Amino acid sequence: MATKLPETMRGQFLHAYKQPYQSRIVPIPKPLHPDDVLIKVDAASYCHTDYVLAQGQMPGLPNSFPHIGCHEFAGTTVSHSAHPSPDAAKFKIGTRVGVTGRAFHACRECFECQGSKDPIAQDEKGYSVHCTRAENNGISKDGGFAEYAVVDARQLAPIPEKLSAVETAPLMCAGITIYAALKRCQLTPGDRVAIMGAGGGLGHLGLQYATKMGFKTLGVDAADGPLNLARSLDTGAQIVDARSEKAADVVEQLGAEDGKRDLGEKGVDAVIILPESQAAFDYGMTLLKSHSKCVIVSFPEAGFHVSSRDIVFRDISIIGSLVGSNKTLREMLDFSAQHGIRAVAKSFPLSELNALVEDYHKGGGGKLVVDMALDGQ
Missing domain, CATH: 3.90.180.10 (Medium-chain alcohol dehydrogenases, catalytic domain)
Incomplete structure (x- = not known):
């Protein structure tokens, strides 16, 4: 009753x-x-x-x-x-x-x-x-x-x-949004994914989901509080401070770790863009291998500038994800x-x-x- x-x-x-x-x-x-x-x-x-x-x-x-x-x-x-x-x-x-x-x-x-x-x-x-x-x-x-x-x-x-x-x-x-974004990456266990804004509300959940799904996970942020939060999680994800580590250097480091020699095969298989920052978008695009996916969750009022060279010459797919x-x-x-x-x-x-x-x-x-x-x- x-x-x-x-x-x-x-x-x-x-x-x-x-x-x-x-x-x-x-x-x-x-x-x-x-x-x-x-x-x-x-x-x-x-x-x-x-x-x-x-x-x-x-x-x-x-x-x-x-x-x-x-x-x-x-x-x-x-x-x-x-x-x-x-x-x-x-x-x-x-x-x-x-x-x-x-x-x-x-x-x-x-x-x-x-x-x-x-x-x-x-x-x-x-x-x-x-x-x-x-x-x-x-x-x-x-x-x-x-x-x-x-x-x-x-x-x-x-x-x-x-x-x-x-x-x-x-x-x-936050949970369903980042979970769905990870599914849109269409990855298999062992693939690499980068999460831009890894210490935020969606990002720190994404680190947990991605690693439990079996993905090699890179968490990127550019502020002390979110970076400290991302590092405090027991996920095993690699946490990158975008203020001090250039995306190109991270790509080279990942390539060396994976035993890859050609530029197009170095980096991550997918990136999820959570911040409304053009700098974060550009950093994430640089991390991507050729023929990979950029999944956009954020919607800045002015939008993002996208290089057609990334889409045409590197075959990067750009996908939006809501819930x-x-x-x-x-x-x-x-x-x-x-x-x-x-x-x-x-x-x-x-x-x-x-x-x-x-x-x-x-x-x-x-x-x-x-x-x-x-x-x-």
Whole structure:
């Protein structure tokens, strides 16, 4: 039997771009659509996209203010709509779930929902994280920086027993994004992959996933905090300070280690670009062997300058990667639980969300998470 819910909740709202969050008491939202599930939010993770959105710098901005951010969170199912769909009914009251922000109310009808050609992002027919008509929690609609949130059951993934809500929340964007990017590299165990921005929220998870997948892993960063974090992980990855080690020198070192003599066969088989820096992009491209892949996750406002010589003469493939399907999401969670992969995270109460944002700007690496339990709930 469902527990009687309070009538109001506390949330942290954006009232305008480039302004701090404001705490407000508002009515608890109601699940109205058959796919809707109301969850009690247990943990909500802060993403770089939250900052980009708050600055008014990204597509898919909120339809109106005030707005509740956060698109990577975790919670517990507390109610359904009056007539729940089969997808919603699968999540019984009390089920612990992780929530990705993508594809709230996917339309079931667009070409993506009917089956695109992307095996990493495609779910069963009738739902896609790339739905052209869907909204997104924390971006175009309210997200997880509140005590309760309405989510689409098709977004959800059950939380494995070995993971807590605080451990799960960062995996709902950072985890699935870097996991899917690694899958797009199409590597086999023993291949080399470089992760640019290896000490950040996605990067330090990527170091863990990549090494557990059996790849020879190179982590590159250019700031003390992230580099220290990357080095502190027991992954066996080679960590490179881009400020003091030139990419060309790293290529020569890898070539010598692999016994390669020709320039085109020295370096890494794939690179993942996480920073919004042209310098990071150029460094990563230099690390690549011929006929290899550059997977781009970041989306700087001005874009990246790409050399056609790399694409034509070196046969470098440039691929974009956003997130993975719900199937990939569940695979990632099970992989994380099985291999002990966790985000290095610092927790804050919901009431101190602005302090969390200040900490984010210090650039220490890892993830920052709102833990609802810290507010005494």
